[in-house]
Amino acid sequence: MALVPYEETAGVGLQKFHKPLATFSFANHTIQIRQDWRQLGVAAVVWDAAVVLSTYLEMGAVELRGCSTVELGAGTGLVGIVAALLGAHVTITDRKVALEFLKSNVQANLPPHIQPKAVVKELTWGQNLGSYSPGEFDLILGADIIYLEETFADLLKTLEHLSSNRSVILLACRIRYERDNNFLAMLERQFTVSKVHYDPEKDVYIYKAQKKNQREDL
Numbered sequence: 763m764a765l766v767p768y769e770e771t772a773g774v775g776l777q778k779f780h781k782p783l784a785t786f787s788f789a790n791h792t793i794q795i796r797q798d799w800r801q802l803g804v805a806a807v808v809w810d811a812a813v814v815l816s817t818y819l820e821m822g823a824v825e826l827r828g829c830s831t832v833e834l835g836a837g838t839g840l841v842g843i844v845a846a847l848l849g850a851h852v853t854i855t856d857r858k859v860a861l862e863f864l865k866s867n868v869q870a871n872l873p874p875h876i877q878p879k880a881v882v883k884e885l886t887w888g889q890n891l892g893s894y895s896p897g898e899f900d901l902i903l904g905a906d907i908i909y910l911e912e913t914f915a916d917l918l919k920t921l922e923h924l925s926s927n928r929s930v931i932l933l934a935c936r937i938r939y940e941r942d943n944n945f946l947a948m949l950e951r952q953f954t955v956s957k958v959h960y961d962p963e964k965d966v967y968i969y970k971a972q973k974k975n976q977r978e979d980l
Contacts, residue, residue, distance in 0.1 A: 782797060782798075783796060783797065784807075784808045786813065786816070788816050788820050788844045788847065789820060789844060789847035789848050791873075793843060793844070794870065795808050795838045795839070795840055795867055795871070796838070796867055797838065808837075808840055809906040810906075810936065810961075810964040811906035811934040811935055811964075811966045812837070812840045813964070814959070814961045814964055814966040814968065815841050815903065815905045815932065815934035816840055816841050816844040818932070818934070818968055819841070819844055819845055819848060820844065823958070823959070824901060824932070826845055826849045826850040826901075827848075827849035827850070828849065828850075829845075829849070829850045829900045829901050830851055830898065830899050830900045831845050831850040831851065831852045831853070831899060831901040831902075831903065832852070832853045832854075832855060832894075832898075832899045832901075832902050832903070833852065833853070833854050833903045833905075834855055834885065834887070834902065834907055834920065835855070835887075835904060835906075835907040836854045836855055836864055837856060837860065838863075838864070838867050839854050839864050839867045839868045840905075841903050842854035842868065842880060842903070843868060843871050843872060843880070845901075845903065846876055846879050846880040847872070850901070851880075852879060852880045853899070854868060854880060854882050854883070855882075855884065855885035856884075857884065857885075857886050858884045858886070861883075861884055865882040868880055868882055885920070887913060888916025888919045888920055891919070891920060891923045891924075894923065894924060896923055896924075897924070897926030897929065898924055899924050899925065899929055901931075901932070902924055902925055902930070902931040902932070903931075903932050903933075904931075904933045904934070905933075905934045906934065906935055906936070907933070907935070908933065908945045908946075909935075911944070911945075914944070914945045917945075918948055918949065918952070921971070922952060922973075925973055927972075927973050927975065929972065929973065930970060930972060931970065931971040931972065932958075933968070933969045934969075935966065935967060935969070936965050936966050936967070946969065949969075949971055952973065952974065953971040953972060953974060954972050954973075954974055955969055955970070955971045956969065956971075957969055958970045
């Protein structure tokens, strides 16, 4: 889903992904994210959408203290780490093959007293949903997880399962292709979707989604 092999023919724009460490400052902490593009591809580098979503959370757009939160397709774990530093109880998820790498970044960047608030757990969209209670989370986060059309149905199924009528979903993405808009159209059939933030420098949007009220048509 997020694992793509990579040939050594990167342009200038991709050189940052070859750096073994990417350093950020969020929530009064210096965060050093280990990257490993060669071994794990797109799952093991920090994409702009993760930085924009982390910044949005730090701005206080959502009350995170004590908030039950899950990050989908976490990759390096930056967004989940920032959410935990801001007070959320976070389940940081990805596919099994990426978990060891993800866990190393989470453990390296969370102080001991915050580490119990962050759990790294396997979640393959549309598959092992039985490991999660329906409507389990107050907040669902995803950064640059809308890009493979074959995953859209499973992602939508996962969002439907994990959210309740009170849950807020925040998806940060760059709209690269028409298929990205197609996913948003699919999302709007089941959720009320609004654009809540845009970073013009990084060309990244943040969309907020909530389940439609089942009784609103009565």
